[in-house]
Amino acid sequence: MVIPFKKFIIHRLNMRMVDPFATSFGTMQDKEFFLVEAVDINGNRGFGEGVAFPIPWYTEETVKSNLNIIEDFLIPILRDNEIQHPNEVFPLFGRLRGNNMAKAAIEGAVWDLFAKREGISLAQALGGEKTEIDVGISIGIQPTIDELLKKIAGFLDQGYKRIKLKIKPGHDVDMLREVRKAFPDTPIMADANSAYTLDDIHMLKQLDDLNLLMIEQPLQHYDIIDHAKLQKELHTPICLDESIHSLYDAEKAIELGSCKIINIKVGRVGGLSESIKIHDYCKVHGIPVWCGGMLEAGVGRAHNVAITTLSNFVLPGDTAGSSRYWEKDIIKPEVVVENGVIKVPTSPGIGYEIDEAALEEFRFKKLEYEV
Incomplete structure (x- = not known):
């Protein structure tokens, strides 16, 4: 049955994070982003979230470039088909190169709308099997070791299953050694966000002594060749993040031996449909996957919960509870972590309602497009 779109609405929002979040490429506390709302002729509403940053420091995409692509190209494609x-949306968008985060935002809204029309949860619509998911926590670069150790202890007390620490040159081996000394048995991973080159191989090999779960994206964001060279020198599994934008990228990285783990971010790979394909391919080839985070608000967080219910998401992801990032989220109930676990909602669609008052509070612009 055809999904009878009536209109698309873009809600432009600005929300302040509880704490600044620092990585090797910058620090963020105020996050500008947008929601895409897909409305059918019966008044059903589906929501997707744009995860691009205002500055192109993670990928070349930005909030403004995403909005232009959605308005000028993606909505017209759905209007004409x-x-x-x-599952039909991403192939239609395939005539346009790149812009995966723009594609994922609108495709996510279509998935949510579809699930609500079918009366099933988004997790069920995606083929998910789990009723709860394990989650880890991502901690930005801290001013001092003492502050970092206190944060780690606090999150472990809350039950988080894995600790991810951001590293960069000059803030890596010594810091990780201190953390490992304080927490000898805690699953810990290091995320470099492409901060190193093969010239740093001596330092990176020292990480093998720390029993890390993985090191994420140590080398260039577009690279799979040098990562293959590095993985041959390391016992620690390399996890690829920024290098994987599609199923094709995942296939080539696995063929070359560039990694032993893959991080799937829905926005980075163009949406839920492509995420499922990457998940399925990795499962067949014995490569575990986990769901990375993009500092999402509630809608994007709900999509991450749903995709993580697929069976090969065997490592705890970055989908922490809403209160980790936001004093007030835009969904109700908010995403809650109990003892390192999120219970997967079973109501239709993403399983969370939009908090209309919060949406109004954080929204600074609303755009409507008839279909």
């Missing part, structure tokens, strides 16, 4: 299932 009948859609029966969300």
Whole structure:
């Protein structure tokens, strides 16, 4: 049955994070982003979240470039084509190169709308099997070791299953050694966000002594060749993040031996449909996956919960509870972590309602497009 779109609405929002979040490429506390709302002729509403940053420091995409692509190209494509299932959306968008975060935002809204029309949860619509998911926590670069150790202890007390620490040159081996000394048995991973080169191989090899779960994206964001060279020199598994934008990228990285783990971020790979394909391919080839985070608000967080219910998401992801990042989220109930676990909602769609008052509070612009 054709999904009878009536209109798309873009809500432009600005929300302040509880704490600044620092990585090797910058620090963020105020986050500008947008929601895409897909509305059908019966008044059903589906929501997707744009995860691009205002500055192109993670990928080349930005909030403003995403909005232009959605307005000028993606909505017209959906206006001109009948859609029966969300799996049809990404192939239609394939005529446009790149812009995966823009594609994922609108495709996510279509998936949510589809699940609500079918009366099933988004997790069920995606083929998910789990009723709860394990989650870890990502901690930005801290001013001092003491502050970092206190934060880690606090999150472990809350039950988080894995600790991810951001590293960069000059803030890596010594810091990780101190952390490992304080927490000898805690699953710990290091995320470099492409901060190193093969010239740093001597330092990176020292990480093998720390029993890390993985080191994420140590080398260039576009690279799979040098990562393959590095993985041959390391016992610690390399996890690829920024290098994987598609199923094709995942296939080539696995063929070359560039990694032993893959981080799937829905926005980075163009949406839920491509995420499922990457998940399935990795499962067949014995490569575990986990769901990375992009400092999402509630809608994007809900999509991450749903995709993580697929069976090969065997490592705790970055989908922490809403209160980790936001004093007030835009969904109700908010995403809650109890003893390192999120219970997967079972109501239709993403399983959370939009908090209309919060949406109004944080929204600074609203755009509507008839279909």
